[in-house]
Amino acid sequence: MxxxxxxxxxxxxxxxxxxxxxxxxxxxxxxAQDVAALRAARDHRRFEAVLAGRPATGRLRLALRRWLRPGAC
Structure with missing residues (x-):
């Protein structure tokens, strides 16, 4: 070594x-617990979004749609 x-x-x-x-x-x-940690972080972000009155899911997809097709949204 x-x-x-x-x-x-x-x-x-x-x-x-x-x-x-x-x-x-x-x-x-x-x-071994990397996937579980990532899922917990995602769930926490979704929970925080709900508390803040924002949509809990689909934010990335919506952002990509706005970026790729600005007039579509």
């Missing part, structure tokens, strides 16, 4: 090794 520190994969392998030696469950693979 070169002079840098550990990356996420190295840390995961070390944590998995330690967990196996101690009879504990292995930690989740790096990135």
């Amino acid at each position: 070169h002079g840098g520190g550990m990356n996420a994969l190295h840390q995961h392998l070390l944590d998995s090794y330690r967990a196996a030696r101690n009879g504990e469950p292995a930690p989740p693979v790096p990135g």
Whole structure:
């Protein structure tokens, strides 16, 4: 290994090794909860939009439609 520190994969392998030696469950693979985190962020944005009185969904699609076809909306 070169002079840098550990990356996420190295840390995961070390944590998995330690967990196996101690009879504990292995930690989740790096990135395993990325999709869940993105969905939670999206849901939070939608919730905030509703509280602010804005449409909760379709904002990106509407913005793209306005940009691609300015006279259509």
